[in-house]
Amino acid sequence: MPDDGDTRERAVCPACDTIHYENPLNVVGTVPYWGERVLLCKRNIEPRRGKWTLPAGFMELGETTAQGAARETVEEAGAQFEMEGLLSLLSVPRVGQVHLFYRARLLSDRFEPGAETIEARLFAEDEVPWEEIAFRTVRETLVFYFDDRRRGCFDVHTLDVT
Template identity: 75%
Template sequence: MHRHTIQHCRSCGTAVEYRVPDDGDTRERAVCPACGTIHYVNPLLVVGTVPYLGDRVLLCKRAIEPRHGKWTLPAGFMEMGETMVQGAARETAEEAGAEVEMGAFFSAMSIPRVGQVHVFYLARLLSDRFDPGQESLEARLFAEDEVPWDELAFTTVRETLKCFFADHRRGQYGVHDVDIA
Protein backbone atom coordinates (compact mmCIF):
# COMPACT_ATOMS: atom_id res chain seq x y z
CA MET A 1 0.00 0.00 0.00
CA HIS A 2 2.67 2.54 1.00
CA ARG A 3 5.19 0.76 -1.17
CA HIS A 4 8.20 2.63 -2.49
CA THR A 5 7.77 5.74 -0.37
CA ILE A 6 11.45 5.59 0.59
CA GLN A 7 13.88 6.04 -2.29
CA HIS A 8 17.26 6.46 -0.56
CA CYS A 9 18.84 5.24 2.66
CA ARG A 10 18.58 7.75 5.49
CA SER A 11 21.91 6.52 6.86
CA CYS A 12 24.17 6.58 3.80
CA GLY A 13 22.16 7.91 0.85
CA THR A 14 22.36 4.80 -1.34
CA ALA A 15 19.27 3.91 -3.42
CA VAL A 16 17.26 1.33 -1.47
CA GLU A 17 15.85 -1.91 -2.79
CA TYR A 18 12.51 -3.33 -1.73
CA ARG A 19 12.60 -6.89 -0.41
CA VAL A 20 11.82 -8.98 2.65
CA PRO A 21 14.80 -8.51 4.99
CA ASP A 22 16.91 -11.53 5.92
CA ASP A 23 16.29 -10.98 9.65
CA GLY A 24 13.13 -13.08 9.84
CA ASP A 25 10.77 -10.24 8.87
CA THR A 26 7.74 -11.18 6.79
CA ARG A 27 7.04 -7.88 5.03
CA GLU A 28 8.70 -6.17 2.14
CA ARG A 29 10.78 -3.22 3.38
CA ALA A 30 13.14 -0.62 1.99
CA VAL A 31 16.59 -2.15 2.56
CA CYS A 32 19.90 -0.45 1.86
CA PRO A 33 22.16 -2.74 -0.18
CA ALA A 34 25.25 -0.77 0.92
CA CYS A 35 24.94 -0.47 4.73
CA GLY A 36 22.10 -2.95 5.42
CA THR A 37 19.79 -0.44 7.14
CA ILE A 38 16.17 -1.57 7.11
CA HIS A 39 13.72 1.32 6.79
CA TYR A 40 10.25 0.94 8.29
CA VAL A 41 7.14 2.92 7.37
CA ASN A 42 4.73 2.99 10.31
CA PRO A 43 1.38 4.67 10.98
CA LEU A 44 1.29 8.26 12.19
CA LEU A 45 -0.41 9.11 15.46
CA VAL A 46 -2.95 11.93 15.55
CA VAL A 47 -3.90 13.08 19.06
CA GLY A 48 -6.75 15.31 20.12
CA THR A 49 -9.54 16.02 22.55
CA VAL A 50 -13.28 16.04 22.88
CA PRO A 51 -13.54 19.37 24.73
CA TYR A 52 -16.90 19.59 26.44
CA LEU A 53 -18.85 21.94 28.67
CA GLY A 54 -21.96 20.25 30.01
CA ASP A 55 -23.71 18.68 27.03
CA ARG A 56 -21.90 20.77 24.42
CA VAL A 57 -18.66 20.05 22.56
CA LEU A 58 -16.12 22.46 21.14
CA LEU A 59 -15.47 22.20 17.42
CA CYS A 60 -12.99 24.15 15.32
CA LYS A 61 -13.56 25.28 11.73
CA ARG A 62 -10.43 24.42 9.76
CA ALA A 63 -8.38 27.24 8.21
CA ILE A 64 -6.04 24.76 6.49
CA GLU A 65 -6.17 21.86 4.09
CA PRO A 66 -7.18 19.17 4.06
CA ARG A 67 -10.87 19.97 4.49
CA HIS A 68 -10.54 23.76 4.74
CA GLY A 69 -13.77 25.28 6.11
CA LYS A 70 -15.00 22.01 7.66
CA TRP A 71 -15.52 21.42 11.38
CA THR A 72 -13.31 19.18 13.49
CA LEU A 73 -12.28 18.35 17.01
CA PRO A 74 -8.94 19.93 17.96
CA ALA A 75 -6.29 17.36 16.98
CA GLY A 76 -3.04 16.98 15.12
CA PHE A 77 0.09 14.92 14.73
CA MET A 78 1.88 13.92 17.90
CA GLU A 79 5.36 15.40 18.20
CA MET A 80 8.53 13.65 19.30
CA GLY A 81 9.24 14.04 23.01
CA GLU A 82 5.62 14.36 24.13
CA THR A 83 3.10 11.93 25.53
CA MET A 84 -0.28 11.41 23.88
CA VAL A 85 -1.95 13.49 26.62
CA GLN A 86 0.58 16.30 26.22
CA GLY A 87 0.10 16.30 22.44
CA ALA A 88 -3.69 16.33 22.72
CA ALA A 89 -3.57 19.23 25.20
CA ARG A 90 -1.09 21.14 22.98
CA GLU A 91 -3.29 20.70 19.90
CA THR A 92 -6.34 21.91 21.85
CA ALA A 93 -4.49 25.03 22.98
CA GLU A 94 -3.05 25.69 19.49
CA GLU A 95 -6.23 25.14 17.48
CA ALA A 96 -8.94 26.35 19.85
CA GLY A 97 -7.16 28.51 22.40
CA ALA A 98 -9.19 26.61 24.97
CA GLU A 99 -8.37 26.03 28.62
CA VAL A 100 -9.14 22.42 29.53
CA GLU A 101 -8.73 19.91 32.28
CA MET A 102 -7.52 16.75 30.56
CA GLY A 103 -9.67 13.71 31.24
CA ALA A 104 -9.70 10.03 30.40
CA PHE A 105 -8.63 8.28 27.23
CA PHE A 106 -11.80 8.13 25.11
CA SER A 107 -11.31 6.71 21.63
CA ALA A 108 -8.84 5.17 19.22
CA MET A 109 -9.70 5.20 15.53
CA SER A 110 -7.52 3.11 13.19
CA ILE A 111 -7.43 4.20 9.54
CA PRO A 112 -5.17 1.67 7.77
CA ARG A 113 -5.73 3.06 4.25
CA VAL A 114 -3.96 6.33 5.20
CA GLY A 115 -1.61 4.86 7.79
CA GLN A 116 -2.96 6.81 10.76
CA VAL A 117 -4.39 6.19 14.21
CA HIS A 118 -6.49 8.98 15.75
CA VAL A 119 -6.63 9.07 19.56
CA PHE A 120 -8.97 11.32 21.53
CA TYR A 121 -9.15 12.22 25.22
CA LEU A 122 -12.05 13.77 27.09
CA ALA A 123 -11.24 17.34 28.12
CA ARG A 124 -13.48 19.40 30.39
CA LEU A 125 -13.54 23.04 29.32
CA LEU A 126 -12.68 25.46 32.10
CA SER A 127 -14.16 28.44 30.26
CA ASP A 128 -16.44 29.20 27.33
CA ARG A 129 -13.93 31.70 25.91
CA PHE A 130 -11.74 30.59 23.01
CA ASP A 131 -8.91 32.10 21.01
CA PRO A 132 -8.51 30.03 17.84
CA GLY A 133 -5.00 29.77 16.41
CA GLN A 134 -3.77 30.00 12.82
CA GLU A 135 -5.17 26.59 11.86
CA SER A 136 -8.76 27.48 12.83
CA LEU A 137 -11.20 30.01 11.39
CA GLU A 138 -13.36 29.81 14.52
CA ALA A 139 -14.06 27.68 17.59
CA ARG A 140 -17.59 27.17 18.86
CA LEU A 141 -19.64 25.06 21.26
CA PHE A 142 -22.34 22.78 19.85
CA ALA A 143 -25.09 20.72 21.45
CA GLU A 144 -25.73 17.39 19.72
CA ASP A 145 -28.66 18.71 17.65
CA GLU A 146 -26.57 21.74 16.58
CA VAL A 147 -23.50 19.85 15.32
CA PRO A 148 -23.01 20.49 11.59
CA TRP A 149 -22.88 16.75 10.88
CA ASP A 150 -22.67 17.22 7.09
CA GLU A 151 -19.82 19.71 7.50
CA LEU A 152 -17.48 17.57 9.63
CA ALA A 153 -13.97 17.24 8.25
CA PHE A 154 -13.18 13.63 9.09
CA THR A 155 -14.93 10.30 9.68
CA THR A 156 -12.94 9.86 12.90
CA VAL A 157 -14.45 13.08 14.26
CA ARG A 158 -17.98 11.97 13.33
CA GLU A 159 -17.52 8.57 14.99
CA THR A 160 -15.93 10.06 18.12
CA LEU A 161 -18.77 12.60 18.46
CA LYS A 162 -21.39 9.85 18.05
CA CYS A 163 -19.69 7.88 20.84
CA PHE A 164 -19.44 10.98 23.05
CA PHE A 165 -23.10 11.95 22.76
CA ALA A 166 -24.28 8.32 23.24
CA ASP A 167 -22.12 8.01 26.36
CA HIS A 168 -23.30 11.41 27.62
CA ARG A 169 -26.94 10.33 27.31
CA ARG A 170 -26.08 7.15 29.26
CA GLY A 171 -24.31 9.20 31.92
CA GLN A 172 -21.16 7.08 31.67
CA TYR A 173 -18.16 7.44 29.36
CA GLY A 174 -16.46 4.36 27.98
CA VAL A 175 -13.43 3.67 25.83
CA HIS A 176 -14.06 3.23 22.13
CA ASP A 177 -11.92 1.30 19.62
CA VAL A 178 -13.10 1.77 16.02
CA ASP A 179 -11.64 0.67 12.70
CA ILE A 180 -12.40 2.99 9.78
CA ALA A 181 -12.44 1.06 6.51
Protein backbone atom coordinates (compact mmCIF):
# COMPACT_ATOMS: atom_id res chain seq x y z
CA MET A 1 0.00 0.00 0.00
CA PRO A 2 1.39 3.46 -0.86
CA ASP A 3 2.56 5.55 2.03
CA ASP A 4 0.75 8.75 0.97
CA GLY A 5 -2.35 8.62 3.14
CA ASP A 6 -4.33 6.55 0.61
CA THR A 7 -6.84 4.37 2.45
CA ARG A 8 -7.13 1.64 -0.19
CA GLU A 9 -4.87 -1.26 -0.91
CA ARG A 10 -3.31 -0.71 -4.32
CA ALA A 11 -0.93 -2.60 -6.57
CA VAL A 12 2.49 -0.93 -6.50
CA CYS A 13 5.39 -1.86 -8.77
CA PRO A 14 8.28 -2.95 -6.51
CA ALA A 15 10.87 -1.75 -9.06
CA CYS A 16 9.63 1.81 -9.73
CA ASP A 17 6.93 2.41 -7.06
CA THR A 18 4.32 3.20 -9.73
CA ILE A 19 0.82 2.89 -8.27
CA HIS A 20 -1.59 0.94 -10.51
CA TYR A 21 -5.08 2.29 -9.98
CA GLU A 22 -8.20 0.35 -10.94
CA ASN A 23 -11.10 2.63 -11.83
CA PRO A 24 -14.66 2.08 -13.03
CA LEU A 25 -15.41 1.78 -16.74
CA ASN A 26 -17.89 4.14 -18.38
CA VAL A 27 -20.70 2.67 -20.45
CA VAL A 28 -22.30 5.31 -22.69
CA GLY A 29 -25.41 5.13 -24.83
CA THR A 30 -28.59 6.75 -26.03
CA VAL A 31 -32.34 6.52 -25.82
CA PRO A 32 -33.12 7.09 -29.50
CA TYR A 33 -36.73 8.08 -30.05
CA TRP A 34 -39.03 8.58 -33.04
CA GLY A 35 -42.28 10.21 -31.99
CA GLU A 36 -43.63 8.15 -29.10
CA ARG A 37 -41.44 5.12 -29.81
CA VAL A 38 -37.91 4.22 -28.72
CA LEU A 39 -35.29 2.30 -30.64
CA LEU A 40 -34.06 -0.94 -29.10
CA CYS A 41 -31.38 -3.28 -30.39
CA LYS A 42 -31.41 -7.07 -30.06
CA ARG A 43 -27.92 -8.12 -28.95
CA ASN A 44 -25.83 -10.35 -31.20
CA ILE A 45 -23.04 -10.67 -28.61
CA GLU A 46 -22.62 -11.93 -25.07
CA PRO A 47 -23.46 -11.13 -22.43
CA ARG A 48 -27.20 -11.53 -22.89
CA ARG A 49 -27.17 -12.38 -26.59
CA GLY A 50 -30.73 -12.26 -28.00
CA LYS A 51 -31.98 -9.77 -25.38
CA TRP A 52 -33.05 -6.19 -26.12
CA THR A 53 -31.02 -3.14 -25.11
CA LEU A 54 -30.46 0.50 -25.87
CA PRO A 55 -27.47 1.21 -28.13
CA ALA A 56 -24.57 1.54 -25.72
CA GLY A 57 -21.05 0.37 -25.01
CA PHE A 58 -17.75 1.22 -23.41
CA MET A 59 -16.46 4.75 -23.80
CA GLU A 60 -13.10 5.00 -25.60
CA LEU A 61 -10.13 7.14 -24.65
CA GLY A 62 -10.11 10.50 -26.40
CA GLU A 63 -13.88 10.89 -26.66
CA THR A 64 -16.44 12.67 -24.53
CA THR A 65 -19.34 10.75 -23.02
CA ALA A 66 -21.67 12.22 -25.66
CA GLN A 67 -19.27 11.35 -28.49
CA GLY A 68 -19.01 7.78 -27.21
CA ALA A 69 -22.79 7.47 -26.92
CA ALA A 70 -23.20 8.76 -30.48
CA ARG A 71 -20.53 6.37 -31.81
CA GLU A 72 -22.19 3.39 -30.13
CA THR A 73 -25.58 4.39 -31.58
CA VAL A 74 -24.13 4.49 -35.09
CA GLU A 75 -22.21 1.21 -34.62
CA GLU A 76 -25.07 -0.77 -33.10
CA ALA A 77 -28.14 0.69 -34.79
CA GLY A 78 -26.91 2.52 -37.88
CA ALA A 79 -29.26 5.32 -36.85
CA GLN A 80 -29.34 8.95 -37.96
CA PHE A 81 -30.06 11.19 -34.99
CA GLU A 82 -29.51 14.46 -33.17
CA MET A 83 -28.01 14.21 -29.69
CA GLU A 84 -29.96 15.78 -26.83
CA GLY A 85 -29.43 16.02 -23.09
CA LEU A 86 -28.21 13.54 -20.53
CA LEU A 87 -31.07 11.43 -19.17
CA SER A 88 -29.56 8.99 -16.69
CA LEU A 89 -26.38 8.33 -14.75
CA LEU A 90 -26.34 4.93 -13.07
CA SER A 91 -23.55 3.62 -10.82
CA VAL A 92 -23.04 -0.15 -10.85
CA PRO A 93 -20.32 -0.71 -8.23
CA ARG A 94 -20.68 -4.51 -8.25
CA VAL A 95 -19.12 -4.62 -11.74
CA GLY A 96 -17.12 -1.37 -11.52
CA GLN A 97 -19.13 0.56 -14.11
CA VAL A 98 -20.91 3.89 -14.54
CA HIS A 99 -23.64 4.02 -17.22
CA LEU A 100 -24.65 7.31 -18.89
CA PHE A 101 -27.57 7.56 -21.33
CA TYR A 102 -28.45 10.56 -23.50
CA ARG A 103 -31.69 11.26 -25.34
CA ALA A 104 -31.29 11.16 -29.12
CA ARG A 105 -33.97 12.40 -31.52
CA LEU A 106 -34.04 10.13 -34.56
CA LEU A 107 -33.99 11.85 -37.95
CA SER A 108 -35.20 8.75 -39.78
CA ASP A 109 -36.96 5.50 -38.95
CA ARG A 110 -34.51 3.50 -41.09
CA PHE A 111 -31.65 1.62 -39.43
CA GLU A 112 -28.61 -0.32 -40.54
CA PRO A 113 -27.55 -2.40 -37.53
CA GLY A 114 -23.91 -3.36 -37.18
CA ALA A 115 -22.42 -6.78 -36.40
CA GLU A 116 -23.24 -6.57 -32.67
CA THR A 117 -26.99 -6.23 -33.36
CA ILE A 118 -29.39 -8.88 -34.66
CA GLU A 119 -32.25 -6.42 -35.15
CA ALA A 120 -33.01 -2.74 -34.44
CA ARG A 121 -36.67 -1.87 -33.95
CA LEU A 122 -38.94 0.89 -32.66
CA PHE A 123 -41.25 0.19 -29.71
CA ALA A 124 -44.05 2.16 -28.08
CA GLU A 125 -44.01 1.94 -24.29
CA ASP A 126 -46.70 -0.75 -24.20
CA GLU A 127 -44.81 -2.78 -26.82
CA VAL A 128 -41.41 -2.83 -25.08
CA PRO A 129 -40.41 -6.45 -24.37
CA TRP A 130 -39.80 -5.65 -20.68
CA GLU A 131 -39.06 -9.29 -19.76
CA GLU A 132 -36.45 -9.47 -22.52
CA ILE A 133 -34.45 -6.34 -21.58
CA ALA A 134 -30.77 -7.27 -21.25
CA PHE A 135 -29.67 -5.05 -18.35
CA ARG A 136 -31.24 -3.40 -15.32
CA THR A 137 -29.60 -0.06 -16.22
CA VAL A 138 -31.42 -0.13 -19.57
CA ARG A 139 -34.74 -1.02 -17.91
CA GLU A 140 -34.38 1.82 -15.37
CA THR A 141 -33.39 4.30 -18.09
CA LEU A 142 -36.43 3.36 -20.18
CA VAL A 143 -38.69 3.86 -17.15
CA PHE A 144 -37.13 7.30 -16.55
CA TYR A 145 -37.59 8.19 -20.22
CA PHE A 146 -41.25 7.15 -20.49
CA ASP A 147 -42.14 8.77 -17.13
CA ASP A 148 -40.50 12.04 -18.18
CA ARG A 149 -42.14 11.96 -21.62
CA ARG A 150 -45.56 11.61 -19.99
CA ARG A 151 -44.78 14.60 -17.74
CA GLY A 152 -43.53 16.61 -20.71
CA CYS A 153 -40.29 17.48 -18.94
CA PHE A 154 -36.96 15.64 -19.01
CA ASP A 155 -34.72 15.53 -15.96
CA VAL A 156 -31.32 13.97 -15.30
CA HIS A 157 -31.84 10.87 -13.17
CA THR A 158 -29.24 9.20 -10.97
CA LEU A 159 -29.43 5.73 -9.50
CA ASP A 160 -27.10 3.38 -7.63
CA VAL A 161 -27.73 -0.15 -8.91
CA THR A 162 -26.80 -2.41 -6.02
